[in-house]
Amino acid sequence: MPEQKEREKFNYETFEEVLEEVREKDYNRIGLQGPDGIKPQIIEYADRLRKHDIEPVIVGASTFGACGIADEKAKRMDADALIHIGHTRFLHPEGADMMDADVYYLPYREDRDIMSVLEEHYDEIEGDKLGLVGVTQYMDRAEPAREFLEDKGYDVVEGKTGLRTSEPGQVLGCDAGAAHNIAEKVDAFVFLGSGHFHPSQVSETGKKVYVVDPYEKHIWVEPPNSLDDEMKAEIARVMKYKDKQKWGIITSSKKGQNYMRAVEIAKEKLEKHGKDVYLFVEDRIFESDYRGYGIDIYVNCACPRMTKDFQDLALVSPRALDTLDEVE
Ligand code: SF4
Incomplete structure (x- = not known):
């Protein structure tokens, strides 16, 4: 596993830091890429680059994570480097090289006041030993949150990174490794962020997750x-289509969502059960693209979030294929 410093390489905290570096390097053209919510900011950064005689090229499609760095697209436009806004550096879970030496990662930090929520409601947190985790947007407050909790008498276990993440304690929709890696040492987790998606990944450790939510303004x-219910739903899908001959496996051509080892394992499992297996690849995956092939069930070897989000397509994770062994 790469050292912490190696993991954090290419992460920056401010646009000024990035600007200083790209000016020093005398770059002429720079790619800009980011998620939907910060498009106006991308235009602002483009204007600032232009003021320094650096031509910006904006990657039109928004991105959900740094798994989808578009440095190759930027290069095709003759850009010297890419500034990926919104997320920290993403490491490939299967160890593949992300080849991101010319990418500047500028994570988005949400300025909502999460500390006052923690300060007002911390006494609702039960347990002595705590794990502190959260999403990128609030990880710049992990240190003050830890200090505050320790001050109040809690023992906060030192944070670790997951397989894909570059900040200790950081959780992604596809990686709650930061929590799993310390789960045995803690009574509960304190999560900095909002929504159920990420906390539910942390809850897979079998521990309670106290969500410090700056939108709801409480814990x-x-x-x-x-x-568990989602896994049950996947198992039910496998059971429904277990006798179908044709199965699809989907992966993505996005660097960080191209899980070839998972594809091979899933293919092997399905072939062992006598299935005809068809491999599919696409950059951004839309449900509608998978209608019309005469295949009723697909294995998701791209962003794991799709398995939960897709409503019409029967999509299962490679893990759910174990059900096939059990029903024989
Ligand atoms: S959950 Fe999906 S979109 Fe988010 S970082 Fe992981 S692979 Fe990328």
Whole structure:
């Protein structure tokens, strides 16, 4: 596993830091890429680059994560480097090289006042030993949150990174490794962020997750193992289509969502059960693209979030294929 410093390489905290570097390097053209919510900011950065005689090229499609760095697209436009806004550096879970030496990662930090929520409601947190995790947007407040909790008498276990993440304690929709890596040492987790998606990944550790939510302005609890129902739904999908001959496996051509080892494992499992397996690849994956092939069920070897989000397509994770062994 790469050292912490190696993981954080290419992460920056401010646009000024990035600007200083790209000016020093005398770059002429720079790519800009980011998620939907910060498009106006991308235009602002483009204007600032232009003021320094650097031509910006904007990657039109928004991105959900740094798994989809578009440095190759930027290069095709003759850009010297890419500034990826919104996310920290993403490491490939199967160890593949992300080849991101010319990418500047500028994570988006949400300025909502999460500390006052923690300060007002911390006494609702039960347990002595805590794990502190959260999403990128609030990880710049991990240190003050840790200090505050320790001050109040809690023992906060030192944070670790996950397989894909570059900040200790940081959780992605596809990686709650930061929590799993310390789960045995803690009574509960404190999560900096909002929504159920990320806390539910942390709850898979079997521990309670206290969500310090700056939108709801209070601390609420995600119960242990709250993802069990989703796994049951996947198993039900496998059971429904278990006798179908044709199965699809989907992966993405995005660098960080191209899980070839998972594809091979899933293919092997399906072929062992006598299935005809068809491999599919696409950059951004839309459900509608998978209608018309005469295939009823697909294995998701791209962004794991799709398995939950897709409503019409029967999509399952590679893990759910174990059900096939059990029903024989
Ligand atoms: S959850 Fe999906 S979109 Fe988000 S970082 Fe992971 S692979 Fe990328």
